[in-house]
Amino acid sequence: MEPLHIPATTTTPEIRLDNESGQLAIQGVSDEVDAIGYYYPAQQWVEAYVRQPAPDTILDIRLTNFNAASSKALFGIIACLAPLLKTEHSLKVNWYYDTNNSVLNENFKQYSDSTSVPVNVAASNNS
Secondary structure (H helix, E strand, C coil): CCCEEECCCCCCCEEEECCCCCEEEEEEEECCCCHHHHHHHHHHHHHHHCCCCCCEEEEEEEEEEECHHHHHHHHHHHHHCHHHHHCCCEEEEEEEEECCCHHHHHHHHHHHCCCCCCEEEEEECCC
16 A cells, blocks of 8 residues: 555645555645545545554644535545544544634534544644
8 A cells, every 4th residue: 555645736635645654634725626526535545544554543634624525525534534443553533723714613513523533623823
């Protein structure tokens, strides 16, 4: 398995997924209309990753903006990590929200109830 890197665009975030270190990161803007299609390679990667994960997995999400389609895709990826909760491997999901965007934080809270994976929410001034 190889690490996955998808560069950011004006409407999509940078995605960096590293199977050896267990460091997974999504950051930037996520306003892609076809968010399911955009995140599909990342979701496929995560589905394969959970079969042979690093001892410790950390997913950091730092978005300055996201749309409804993106949130569904993101929580699909988070849900794919759920099997790690039933193993000896550790999983930490961190969602950093911009303190200047309270709407984004409220939208996240609405979607966070849709997953069984605990998500740490932290304020950030430079999402």
